[in-house]
Amino acid sequence: MHRQLLLLGLLRREDMHGYRLNEFIERDMAFCTDIKKPTAYYLLDRLADEGYLAEVDDPEPADGRPPRKTFGITPEGERRFAELLRQNLQAVDAPTFPVDMSIAFLDALPPGEALALLHAREAALRARLESIRETPGHRSGALRLVVDHHITYLECELDWLAEVIAWVETQDADQEGPST
Amino acid sequence: MHRQLLLLGLLRREDMHGYRLNEFIERDMAFCTDIKKPTAYYLLDRLADEGYLAEVDDPEPADGRPPRKTFGITPEGERRFAELLRQNLQAVDAPTFPVDMSIAFLDALPPGEALALLHAREAALRARLESIRETPGHRSGALRLVVDHHITYLECELDWLAEVIAWVETQDADQEGPST
């Protein structure tokens, strides 16, 4: 559903063909969406079938290039967009973190190995945080807020991971015995 | 994949039949997993087919009750469990937040309505945070860490939401004109 919203939202700003759309999404939105090319093409056709998009004439057809299907949003599409926007903004999704399942059974691992894996995870999260911080563009406008969302989230993940690591370390110490 | 891990992890502690397993998951793990009953039954059979689980005799068959299939983990299941645990702990998933798509197009909404929706969202998040804070049990052990994960996450969501609200408010003020 947020995928439809994305496509409608982008086409609301400018008519585009699938290839350009996918290019833009890959370059500028990859950090916040996971829509894949075939899905985008499929959804474009479906949204057009449903009357939310309409195929328009290619404003600058390039010769010796495959023909392209340029889409524009229709008035019904605008209405649909607003509807999805409100729905999506109100929906409070309960996210699930796959890693939680590992944490729940962390005692099944030798503490040493657990710590090594957790530190590796920490490094990976830090790397991602850096790469998002260094992302060019998105310096202004609403997209900045989305970048901030991911930065805030990664920082919170790191805080929590530190807590997990501390916990494993105390477990480890307890196991060695406080008598040592 | 984290679903398999969950089932194997729980059956590692104690032999169980599907119904009890589902009961436990609904009562004590609903806040961190979204596995549904039919999925659990299906996965139990599949894991058994693959040799990771084995059907064992019901230790206390109740009379006048439907027969139940009690599963226990096999040595291969133990190995599989450890493998999934390591895999899952190392995998750094790039989460996508559906709400980001709304935020990216927030300017399409009248600022007043946007603020109302954002405040409603804030209230919903706060309610969830409270309900998790008041969750009984999970006070000790690894599950406590998982609860903390969700608390930390919701707090970070609230921080970020406040930032979004502030941004919309400045946008609104700018639009009214700094001359007023």
Next chain:
DNA sequence: TTTTCCATGTAACTCGTTACATGATTTC
């Protein structure tokens, strides 16, 4: 001359959900 770019798709598949089916037994 092989690779990359442009541009669109399809077919098969995976994973999971929803809604429903069954049937005895206990509780209201």
Next chain:
DNA sequence: GAAATCATGTAACGAGTTACATGGAAAA
């Protein structure tokens, strides 16, 4: 007598992904 509890499942569906297909043009 109706509803909830116990216990297991199936069938149909939906959303999305992967891998592949196509075919000309430009760049390496």
